[in-house]
Amino acid sequence: MTATDTQVLLDAVRAFVDDELRPHAEEFDRDEHLPDHLLKRVGELGLWAPFLTGVPMVTVGQIHEEIGRGCSSLRSLLTVHGMASWSVRHWGDDAQRERWLPRLTDGSLLGAFALTGPEGGSDPSVSATTAEREGDGWILNGRKKWITGGQVAGLYLLFARTGDALTAFLVPRDTPGVTVEPLHGILGTRASMLAEVVLDDVRLGDDAVLGPLGWATGTVMTSALDFGRFSVASGSVGIIQACLDATVAYTTNRTTSEGPLFERQLVRQKISDMVTGLRTSRLLCREAGRLKDAEDPAAIMANWIAKYHASTTAAACASAAVQLHGAAGCSPEHPVARLYRDAKVMEIIEGSTELQQITIAEQAYQEVTR
CATH class of the missing domain: 1.20.140.10 (Butyryl-CoA Dehydrogenase, subunit A, domain 3)
Structure with a gap:
């Protein structure tokens, strides 16, 4: 991006924050919800995962700063969507990138990061979510809690134990056995639409595994x-x-x-x-x-x-x-x-x-x- 392109983008983000985000941030906080038209607007501005379109990370940081100035709940959604998108770009195979990145880029599919469990916080060593091998696929069982954007995400970057190690899976929300339970009354970022994600005999193929099997913690x-x-x-x-x-x-x-x-x-x-x-x-x-x-x-x-x-x-x-x-x-x-x-x-x-x-x-x- 040229310096002019960067400035045009940041000016557009600043105008969005001042005109469309800050005036309604208290309302979003009270409702514990971000409206669909606002999420669509974020996509129109290309803000869901701008690094996928060549925007430098310095500029991504400036974008997240501006959004944070207006509404930390929306910025939290950008965070977890970015974490999922970043992971697919860096650790996905060609088929996974082709399948997921276009929709993650324009925001027609929102991603969420599902690591934390109700049994032991974010410590992966005590994760009770498991993935058992069955034939040429996997069966996942467990619960993930405090998942930012979990109510609206269509794709979960989810971590489960495979034996004694941790493996990352891409879990579409519409997979049979996936249930989403909204969480309310959170102290802060109340409009970030947190949820608990329940997995009950969720069956996935090998194409759901992201990155090296059993090495998710270090990758x-x-x-x-x-x-x-x-x-x-x-x-x-x-x-x-x-x-x-x-x-x-x-x-x-x-x-x-x-x-x-x-x-x-x-x-x-x-x-x-x-x-x-x-x-x-x-x-x-x-x-x-x-x-x-x-x-x-x-x-x-x-x-x-x-x-x-x-x-x-x-x-x-x-x-x-x-x-x-x-x-x-x-x-x-x-x-x-x-x-x-x-x-x-x-x-x-x-x-x-x-x-x-x-x-x-x-x-x-x-x-x-x-």
């Missing part, structure tokens, strides 16, 4: 989660920007007996922290995207760091935004209440804050003791 799962962390980090930058915008606007207009709030030094201190957190998080995401475009192995750790910093900064900025709004910040009349809930989710998904700390610190020890 398909690792690369998909790497994309997911980049998306969540970029979306967290969008949350920070939204918190900053809302707080500057509110403290400018909110007047007390001592004058406008923005004149208070403590208020300016919090605003300064938001600005600094925004700039540093954005730079970390840009660097991670640049390394990913260069296919540099350092991109993996860059994504860990970007996700850790951006998600924790988003949570801190959202907390400060609610604090500066006072009672109004606890009301659905102001977006900071939703941003506060969404930001907390960012510290958990695609690797919790604590897991990020363990991984980043381990890398530091390895570098020092080489």
Whole structure:
């Protein structure tokens, strides 16, 4: 893409966010649902999996930042759809790419990432979802929970135990034995249409296996989660920007007996922290995207760091935004209440804050003791 093409795309995304997404984000949050016309619009803009059409990862990150500024629920759908699409492109055979990628590209088929189970979270070593060999195919049984976009996805990138190892499967939603149970009342990203996916003697052929049999943990799962962390980090930058915008606007207009709030030094201190957190998080995401475009192995750790910093900064900025709004910040009349809930989710998904700390610190020890 040329610089002009990139700018035209980002301008279109920004206009979409300001005109069609942000004005209705609170409504989507209350309804716990994103309307079909909005999802169709995302496809018209080419945003479901833009990397499949040659858009650089740096620009993909900017797109996810903009969407995150408007609605983290939609950005979460872009994340899991991107994880499924990324995996098919990188690990699928020719037949799988030909079958799935065109529809994943235009959004006529939505993908979801199904790793987490109700029995042990996202730890693959305790997964109770199994795939047993039968003839020239497989029989899958188990449950996957907290599946973002699970209510609307037509294709699940699903992980099941094959013996003592983990294998990735492409499971069409309309396969007999697949049941989708919507989940409601989630703390944040309420419109991301989470679901529990139940598999009861689901029969699949060998053409459903994605990547090497029994080696999903170090291949398909690792690369998909790497994309997911980049998306969540970029979306967290969008949350920070939204918190900053809302707080500057509110403290400018909110007047007390001592004058406008923005004149208070403590208020300016919090605003300064938001600005600094925004700039540093954005730079970390840009660097991670640049390394990913260069296919540099350092991109993996860059994504860990970007996700850790951006998600924790988003949570801190959202907390400060609610604090500066006072009672109004606890009301659905102001977006900071939703941003506060969404930001907390960012510290958990695609690797919790604590897991990020363990991984980043381990890398530091390895570098020092080489």
